[in-house]
Amino acid sequence: MQRLRLWLIVAALGALAGCSTQSVSHAPGAELGTFKTFYVQKLAADQRGIEQLFVKQLTAWGYTATSGAADRPATPVDAIVTYQDRWAWDITMYMIRLNVQIRDAQTGAIVASAESMRPSLERRDPPEMVKDVLQAALKRPQ
Amino acid sequence: MINRVSLLLLGCACALVAGCATPSRPEAMTTSAAAAAHKSAASVVLEVSGGRPTSSTYVPQISNEDFTVALRRSIEQSGAFARVATAPPADYRLIAYIGQLDSPMMGMTVRVDMEVGYQLIEVAANRPVWRKSIKTQYTVPSDKAYAFVDRVRIGNEAAARMNIEQMLAEVAALKLP
Numbered sequence: 001m002q003r004l005r006l007w008l009i010v011a012a013l014g015a016l017a018g019c020s021t022q023s024v025s026h027a028p029g030a031e032l033g034t035f036k037t038f039y040v041q042k043l044a045a046d047q048r049g050i051e052q053l054f055v056k057q058l059t060a061w062g063y064t065a066t067s068g069a070a071d072r073p074a075t076p077v078d079a080i081v082t083y084q085d086r087w088a089w090d091i092t093m094y095m096i097r098l099n100v101q102i103r104d105a106q107t108g109a110i111v112a113s114a115e116s117m118r119p120s121l122e123r124r125d126p127p128e129m130v131k132d133v134l135q136a137a138l139k140r141p142q
Numbered sequence: 143m144i145n146r147v148s149l150l151l152l153g154c155a156c157a158l159v160a161g162c163a164t165p166s167r168p169e170a171m172t173t174s175a176a177a178a179a180h181k182s183a184a185s186v187v188l189e190v191s192g193g194r195p196t197s198s199t200y201v202p203q204i205s206n207e208d209f210t211v212a213l214r215r216s217i218e219q220s221g222a223f224a225r226v227a228t229a230p231p232a233d234y235r236l237i238a239y240i241g242q243l244d245s246p247m248m249g250m251t252v253r254v255d256m257e258v259g260y261q262l263i264e265v266a267a268n269r270p271v272w273r274k275s276i277k278t279q280y281t282v283p284s285d286k287a288y289a290f291v292d293r294v295r296i297g298n299e300a301a302a303r304m305n306i307e308q309m310l311a312e313v314a315a316l317k318l319p
Contacts, residue, residue: 025192027239109259109275110241
């Protein structure tokens with residue numbers, strides 16, 4: 001009986017804890033090195049200003065980056081960044097998953113895609129999640 | 143008190159076992175829509191990337207292998223191309239890059255957004271004859287399946303099926319020889 005209870009506790013903790021995962025993919029023939037200017041398209045449902053975190057990170061790496069709610073920027077850019085952020089509650093709200101897509105501004109086609117998922121016990125601040133997915137998608141060195 | 147704790151733990155353990163994610167099934171992603179409006183006599187080879195295998199503890203995904211099977215069966219059933227080669231050589235290369243497959247982490251109604259970038263390349267001339275990014279979306283109602291992960295899988299499969307349908311319609315409109 002004690003052993004069964006111990007097994008149940010381990011199973012329950014396993015269900016709650018989970019593991020962090022990160023994935024990235026690039027379209028065949030994608031040439032990300034040519035991208036110097038970016039436009040971050042604000043997600044309509046985003047009330048937390050995540051698009052500004054993308055702009056800040058891209059700017060910190062020396063790119064020119066702007067953001068807005070429109071599908072297309074007012075001035076031409078090399079690439080458009082779109083994203084989806086997912087949040088969960090565990091004592092406090094935290095970002096559990098962030099997806100990003102880098103699109104060729106000329107065609108609108110996705111050329112790179114990355115995802116970072118971090119359950120509660122491995123949670124990270126949104127700026128770090130943004131850095132993680134951009135680093136993977138743009139093939140930047142760690 | 144101890145019995146209640148045991149019951150709660152048992153419930154968590156059951157939820158863990160019951161809620162395992164299963165991969166999207168090729169047969170459910172295959173479109174059985176009407177025959178292609180135009181049937182090419184050429185052959186095609188498929189190259190799929192961007193998909194991901196499903197981890198049992200995460201939400202269902204679509205793997206490259208399963209999407210390839212669904213694409214192949216859909217093309218064969220529609221007759222859009224005379225033959226789908228499993229390896230080169232072929233007259234055309236159909237490249238599909240799954241750039242986005244988004245679903246919520248929890249919830250009753252599940253909306254899945256999918257975007258696939260397609261390129262059709264004429265092998266002899268080594269030139270793209272068609273290139274398009276196709277977006278599809280499917281919402282699964284809460285009563286469609288009991289487990290959340292099953293609703294995500296159903297949404298993935300429907301979004302993929304609709305995506306392939308649109309691709310086939312566009313390729314048929316090219317009227318390839």
